[in-house]
Amino acid sequence: AQKVTQAQTEISVVEKEDVTLDCVYETRDTTYYLFWYKQPPSGELVFLIRRNSFDEQNEISGRYSWNFQKSTSSFNFTITASQVVDSAVYFCALSPRGGGGGADGLTFGKGTHLIIQP
């Protein structure tokens, strides 16, 4: 069975600080996808990124960047110069390529609650 661990339950930083959210995963699949989703206070989860297990290049999108390290089974998410609007719960997720049924399908971590203080 696969597993996603987000060890940080809650992180609080002051605006403009950089912050990294950790995600560690376990899977027996050789091909898989990793995701990050953001859940603002409004409740609707919003897709941020999907990364193929074959592609270990880091990705940057504005103030957001993702570091995928297959050797340590980690897919960490960094927000540079954080803003109050970044306050949300962030979920890391893992799916075998092609998906799968039941418990072997998409697996979410428990989420990290990020609080950005003005």
Add this chain to the structure above:
Amino acid sequence: DVKVTQSSRYLVKRTGEKVFLECVQDMDHENMFWYRQDPGLGLRLIYFSYDVKMKEKGDIPEGYSVSREKKERFSLILESASTNQTSMYLCASSLRRRDEKLFFGSGTQLSVL
């Protein structure tokens, strides 16, 4: 943009009632999902459907059933609501494969008294 709409944002029901949670998506997605979100437990998959009239159990299907009579609509049914089903329920959809990104609704906060 894909829109996933859940019929109610907040719902209060009594123990033993039959509860219907409705979800509609407007972009012809094949896959639809129902998740439950609880503090400290994250998101847990209840059921998903990959086609009309098709369904598969997720991680926690007990106490729930689903219906997908039309492609755009996926209903979650609590046959006899219990207090331990008080939770946030999230509906999601994906285009064709389960490993594609999910589009989520805003959620229904269900309280069972």
